[in-house]
Amino acid sequence: MAFLRSISKPEVAPVVIGDGLYLRGPQLGDFAEWASLRERSRDFLVPWEPTWPADDLTRSSFRRRIKRYIREVRDDHAYPFFIFREEDGALLGGCTLSNVNRGVQQSCTLGYWAGEIHAGKGYITKAVRALVPYVFEELRLHRLQAACLPENERSKAVLRRCGFREEGYARGYLRINGVWRDHVLFAMLRDDPRP
Numbered sequence: 001m002a003f004l005r006s007i008s009k010p011e012v013a014p015v016v017i018g019d020g021l022y023l024r025g026p027q028l029g030d031f032a033e034w035a036s037l038r039e040r041s042r043d044f045l046v047p048w049e050p051t052w053p054a055d056d057l058t059r060s061s062f063r064r065r066i067k068r069y070i071r072e073v074r075d076d077h078a079y080p081f082f083i084f085r086e087e088d089g090a091l092l093g094g095c096t097l098s099n100v101n102r103g104v105q106q107s108c109t110l111g112y113w114a115g116e117i118h119a120g121k122g123y124i125t126k127a128v129r130a131l132v133p134y135v136f137e138e139l140r141l142h143r144l145q146a147a148c149l150p151e152n153e154r155s156k157a158v159l160r161r162c163g164f165r166e167e168g169y170a171r172g173y174l175r176i177n178g179v180w181r182d183h184v185l186f187a188m189l190r191d192d193p194r195p
Helices: 028-040 042-048 059-074 123-138 153-161
Strands: 015-017 021-024 079-085 091-101 107-114 143-148 165-176 179-189
Touching: 015 123, 021 123, 028 042, 028 059, 028 091, 059 079, 079 123, 091 123, 107 123, 123 143, 123 153, 143 153, 143 165, 153 179
Parallel strands: 107 143
Antiparallel strands: 015 021, 021 079, 079 091, 091 107, 143 179, 165 179
16 A cells, blocks of 8 residues: 655645555545535435535535635644545545544544445445555554444444444434434554454
8 A cells, every 4th residue: 555645735635545446635626526426326325424415516515625625634633535446537435534633632533435336345445444554654643433323234344344343332423314323433543453
């Protein structure tokens, strides 16, 4: 795996190379493909995500999203990535490293999604595996955590395959699709063995 820092655009997340895919920060030019994939996957994604704003798939909303991403990367608060297949450059989904905490905690939270047509094909597992060394070696964090709904067996399987350990159960943890939902908590530490 290789890590490449963006030279021309230091304000966006770097490129992370994985097994047959690469992850890079979202760019304005990604709008059409992103909006199309999200729209086609809406029914598939809605049960697992926060409520989508009414204008979520508009160009102006995407532009605001990109500005927020740039600010979050610059401030070392979050690192958003889109996942692309290496062979044809197709957008597969996304991963975000958010809630970056420095100081005594040195941790961040992992979130991810896949377009419905790409789900269940191993892409998210490969993307998460590519991000793990980035979190611990490049960002130099100590802890990577993630949470998923108890019934989201696919998500739990991704985390387990990537070496995360189940740590507990959080009641009313996140507001998903308009409802406060319990979540299963997972984490990986820098020194944990990798599968």
